[in-house]
Amino acid sequence: MQTASTNICERMGRSQELSEFKRGTMIGCHLGNKSICEMSLLLNIPQSTVSGIITKWKQLGTTATQPPSGRPRKMTERGQRMLKHTVCRSRQLSAESIAKDLQTSCGLQISTARERIELHGMGFHG
Structure with missing residues (x-):
């Protein structure tokens, strides 16, 4: 017992x-x-x-697990790691060149605005 x-x-x-x-x-x-x-x-x-x-x-009428609500995230965890790695490697790159680099390296297509939002969330400012 x-x-x-x-x-x-x-x-x-x-x-x-x-x-x-x-x-x-x-x-x-x-x-x-x-x-x-x-x-x-x-x-x-x-x-x-x-x-x-x-x-x-x-x-x-069912007990099955339902899919999550809302739109899926644009950036995956892997994409965020790649973004952080790219910015830490050289901080002098422009947002456009970082977006192009992400597109070629991991096939992630994001806008520069989304890139800036993600970087701000990671603690990169300015």
Whole structure:
């Protein structure tokens, strides 16, 4: 039997995504009139997670993970590293030449305005 402190420590922090089987088990328990507290104890999952999955199932009719909302980022982490490396290598380059260098080196096509925004976010000013 697990102690209360062990159980709390297991629950803290972000963990991996729940399997489809566990999600289906939650919906089956819900249809079998089990309470959220009972499902939480049975599956060793936080009550907020159980409640969220049941709410999603009621609203959307599915428990599958939905794609993130919003527009994807223009610059990836790799592109940001390349930009930082290019600027640190020679700080005297113009924004246009840096954009051309990024295009040829990693195929990343960004505007000079986006480049300046990214550099400002990295702490390069002026």
